[in-house]
Amino acid sequence: MALMVGARVLARNLLRPWSRLPDAVPGRTGPAAGGGDGVRCFGSPRVLVETDPAKGVAVIKLKNPPVNSLSLEVLTEFVISLEKLENDKTFRGVIVTSDCPGIFSAGLDLTEMCGKSQAHYAEYWRAVQELWLRLYLSNLVVIAAINGVSPAGGCLISLTCDYRVLADNPKYSIGLNETLLGIVAPSWFKDTLVNTVGHRTAERALQLGLLFPPAEALRVGIVDQVVPEDQVHSAALSVMARWLAIPDHARQLTKNLMRKPTADRLVKQRDADIQYFLQFISRDSIQKSLRVYLDKLRQKKG
Numbered sequence: 001m002a003l004m005v006g007a008r009v010l011a012r013n014l015l016r017p018w019s020r021l022p023d024a025v026p027g028r029t030g031p032a033a034g035g036g037d038g039v040r041c042f043g044s045p046r047v048l049v050e051t052d053p054a055k056g057v058a059v060i061k062l063k064n065p066p067v068n069s070l071s072l073e074v075l076t077e078f079v080i081s082l083e084k085l086e087n088d089k090t091f092r093g094v095i096v097t098s099d100c101p102g103i104f105s106a107g108l109d110l111t112e113m114c115g116k117s118q119a120h121y122a123e124y125w126r127a128v129q130e131l132w133l134r135l136y137l138s139n140l141v142v143i144a145a146i147n148g149v150s151p152a153g154g155c156l157i158s159l160t161c162d163y164r165v166l167a168d169n170p171k172y173s174i175g176l177n178e179t180l181l182g183i184v185a186p187s188w189f190k191d192t193l194v195n196t197v198g199h200r201t202a203e204r205a206l207q208l209g210l211l212f213p214p215a216e217a218l219r220v221g222i223v224d225q226v227v228p229e230d231q232v233h234s235a236a237l238s239v240m241a242r243w244l245a246i247p248d249h250a251r252q253l254t255k256n257l258m259r260k261p262t263a264d265r266l267v268k269q270r271d272a273d274i275q276y277f278l279q280f281i282s283r284d285s286i287q288k289s290l291r292v293y294l295d296k297l298r299q300k301k302g
């Protein structure tokens with residue numbers, strides 16, 4: 001039942017005409033994603049989309065302060081924005097970045113996984129799965145311009161992209177640090193990392209919950225390029241131009257060839273994966289670990 005409610009909510013959101021989204025910011029013109037006129041913006045307050053139709057490129061900026069945590073709303077709005085871009089043949093590429101200074105994304109929203117109902121956990125996890133599937137199998141060229149720290153789910157978002165550019169700032173570490181929270185990265189998080197850095201590096205990184213600073217991130221291959229902070233966006237645009245020089249059909253079929261087997265593993269057992277997540281996240285010991293971790297984050301300031 002819970003799963004059906006979750007699926008219904010997501011489906012309703014996906015099918016809702018864009019212009020009727022409660023938070024939509026339609027047709028605002030703004031400063032160019034890559035310079036020049038004709039850039040149009042749409043999206044929602046938490047997921048801004050700047051489009052440059054002449055270049056065929058869009059920029060998705062996550063804006064969920066203070067830390068760009070991936071709440072249910074952010075996940076849903078992100079999927080809707082991607083779907084809109086995928087369906088508009090004007091666009092061939094998208095850059096994913098952050099509008100929160102110094103933070104790409106703090107990952108999954110811990111408050112969505114702590115002290116909530118089973119129905120809520122199911123709805124939330126389905127939304128996490130949905131975003132991963134959409135990004136991982138996107139026909140668009142997807143480039144991450146990582147302009148801040150990027151733990152866990154934040155790292156996962158960038159791992160689904162075709163290429164990762166990281167700003168060279170020692171504070172901007174990246175990795176799947178789930179074990180440090182006392183939780184376990186699901187198998188498809190693990191697969192995404194293995195497909196990027198190889199089995200041994202992934203095993204070590206996952207068990208130790210490693211967060212790599214830029215030079216090390218580049219060395220292990222969790223990012224493809226490290227550039228000075230003020231050049232992240234221009235570097236992402238340069239990379240985009242190179243990827244867009246490849247004929248779409250050939251690149252898309254090749255991407256599918258590389259990624260579909262991994263995605264299919266989740267598609268074939270989505271409901272079982274949700275049930276497994278429900279059992280795991282509802283355990284007293286896991287809820288306690290999450291509460292302790294959240295308290296530590298909150299007490300940092302005091």
Ligand SMILES: CC/C=C\C/C=C\C/C=C\C=C\CC(=O)SCCNC(=O)CCNC(=O)[C@H](O)C(C)(C)COP(=O)(O)OP(=O)(O)OC[C@H]1O[C@@H](n2cnc3c(N)ncnc32)[C@H](O)[C@@H]1OP(=O)(O)O
Nearest residue numbers: 069106107108109110111151152153186276277280297298
């Ligand atoms: C099939 C499945 C089977 C089994 C597997 C099951 C389960 C796996 C389940 C889950 C997988 C989860 C993956 C994740 O993404 S978990 C999230 C991991 N994220 C982190 O560890 C990052 C935590 N945050 C930080 O380290 C820092 O906040 C920071 C470095 C990102 C930023 O530091 P700042 O000093 O700038 O900001 P803070 O003062 O720390 O934070 C401000 C504010 O934001 C709150 N907050 C931070 N991170 C989160 C978050 N991820 N979710 C929710 N809220 C977050 C923090 O508590 C502060 O709140 P207050 O203002 O104090 O209220």
